[in-house]
Amino acid sequence: MARIRVNGTVHEVDAEPETPLLWVLREQIGLTGTKFGCGIAACGACTVHLDGIPMRSCVMQIQDIDEGQEITTIEGLSPDGTHPVQRAWAELDVPQCGYCQSGQIMAAAALLADNPDPSDEDIVAGMTNICRCGTYNRIKAAIKRAAELG
């Protein structure tokens, strides 16, 4: 049994210690907003925040997380979907298939928390998630818009 804190709630989960956080979130806790894309930290679809830092949950073993750390998933980013990144995403109609967007939004929210007024290069350096639908330019514009919305 492991104990982890997700979106403000402590969960006791029955998972082997090597189990990636991604699969604990999806299969044990039932939070499926965090997506599986590659399993090797290459695509970013599984991005969550660990104490505010963006992490690729597909390669984070549950044994390396302690109960004192706060995990935030897309479901917990804001209580009502009104985080500035979510508002900007809606305003610019960013998603296409949407599958990568939880990860993109979590990466963008972490970027802005760290750097409220990022330059183009800051955005490119911070946003390494893959989007096969190719929404990159709208993502870039939406991050700037989110920075304005503050």
Place this chain on the structure above:
Amino acid sequence: MAGQISISRRGFLASTMAGGLCLGLRIPVPGAAMAQEGAPTEVNAWVVIHPDDTVVIRVARVEMGQGTLTGLAQLVAEELDADWEKVRTEYPTPGESVARNRVWGPFGTYGSQGIRASQQYMREGGATARAMLLRAAADRWGVEPETLTVSRGVISGPDGQTLRYGELAADAAAVEVPSEVTLKDPSQWTIAGQPVKRIDTAPKLDGSQIYSLDHTMPGMLNAAIRQTPVPGGKVAGFDANAVRDMPGVREVVAVGEDAVAVVADTWWRAKTALEALPIEWNEGENADLSMDQIHAMLDEGLEAEEAFIGTSRGDFAAARAEAAQVVEAVYHFPYQHHATMEPMNATALWTPERCEVWTATQDAEAALAATATAADLPIEQCEVYRFTLGGGFGRRASSHDYVHQAVAIAKAMPGTPVKLIWSREEDMLHGCYHPITKAKMVGTLDADGNLTGMHMRISGQSIFAGLMPEALEEGLDPLAFQGLNAESDEGEFGYSVPNLLIDHAMRNPPVRPGFWRGVNNNQNAFYLESFMDELAHAAGRDPLEFRRSLLADHPRHRAVLDAVAEAIGWDSAAPEGVFRGICQHMGYGSYVAAAAEVSVDDQGQLTIHRIVAATDPGQVINPQQIEAQIEGSFAYGLSAALLSEITVSDGRIDQANFDTYPVVTMREMPEVESIVMPSGGFWGGVGEPTIFVAGPAVMNAIFAATGKRVRTLPLASTDLRTG
């Protein structure tokens, strides 16, 4: 639950399909007009109206990011004069479709036809529902329908009385279906044609959108699968006992002859056990397959005496004999993987009486057929519930292998729902790859630098031969000539070359091909538009002027080319160190062109400064979504042109994940300026066409910058360093 629909059967007796107009045929049932309190009413197959005025539009084609759901809803809402704010959508199931005599028409969502192939009957569905609502209001007020007006789902009568659609739906469903409706002229549109926001965005922002991979149900188990590493190989044996006691493991199942699955309580446990499972393979006759062998096959096809002639006009041999200059070049387009962000997956529940599947598919009817076959049950005892796709790009139309497998596994565990998820590695190693081809291009110029003849010999793989041999015509594949046809509304060769020969030597290596966004247009446009550039330079002519001089008979081809030339400033000098390339193509009924500005530094590092892309799709339903598709098609097309490639060694695919199959990320993504220039009178596709011009525009600009002609993709295999 996603994919499920509620159909009011009140008064519904039968359905019919006539002349492309698909409408529920109803016989009014006396006394049934009082619909159940609060229940929605099916006015016709496309339009369901709730008492609170919510309008649900049924869409058979599927959403995979390309905006079809929103576009089709706009068209139906337009004809219906619905309140756009109150419009929702839902997917009918293929089982319902079978039961109702295919009332929704085809479900297939590929070939950039989601909107263009269904717009007519869906608009008629909206217009018919509107007429029925008007009739119902007129009857209530004892007036003629012609005296009524409609705005945003509210009907007004001659004396100022009003009724909402939600109040009228039950009556409307009972009136006679009009035999004829008049559709609006696009100039009257207020919902269609507008850059409205997508109808499906909100749940994609907070994690609440449920994809097939997220589906869950009580008692569900999870399966991980390993398939033969070599095409055509078979399982020789496996030792289930080695993993039976591992945490969560419930079953180890042979899936067909070429795969093994482990079923466990969670997918992670299934995958962990699968990795520990000893499996022996009988690799079969392709165990030695190498790129050298594949290239040798294609090279032989380039020179073969016999080939399938797609287009022949004039006398190329004579043109060659008389030419002042002959230009020759061999080009190559490699295998590509779809790499949808959501790996293949499906959930199946099998009992001896019934089989149900929950999955992501570009053709729910094909998924239903796959379900019935794998379940060994009549199609009427099967059903497929579908989800918004986490990417399709043709993969989820090419093969429903994942559905077959999920059903096969579920069949081994009757009554237990099982979700099969392919790991990314299984997904990449068992794709339906963009086919591999080469082309030998020969052009002839006269002494004045005019193009007198061209021979384009394509050698390589046929998708039809690999996936659906029944689609071949006497063993030949007409799809090989996408965008190169002499006369075609779908993809016409635009250049007036007096002596033209285009032929195809089919050579099929044993690697499964598939329909990959853009399909054969990708290589055909790369070959032709790069070579046109070579010819222009050989003739000492400007690449734009050279093309324009040959497009006089194809004004739409030329118009998009002119549009990108003007926007990029072709007539004025590019900034210092920046070079331009240009190209055009036609496919899926649309005319497209692109111009690129690039620079290449001493280290051979490419920078794409600017892309301008134009499309003439005839009609525009949602201009901002067309722009999104243009940008997306460049991300996808440039991934293939610049970075990605699937290769084979010892019968095995070499690339298994994004670490070895790099794709365009934000860092490589150029700015894309879109020009959407509908000329009206036809309906072209949008999801694919601009992908054709992504690669050649950039490669032509690279030639202008470096003098190096990139004839083999991806670019990563070419050293662009000067000297």
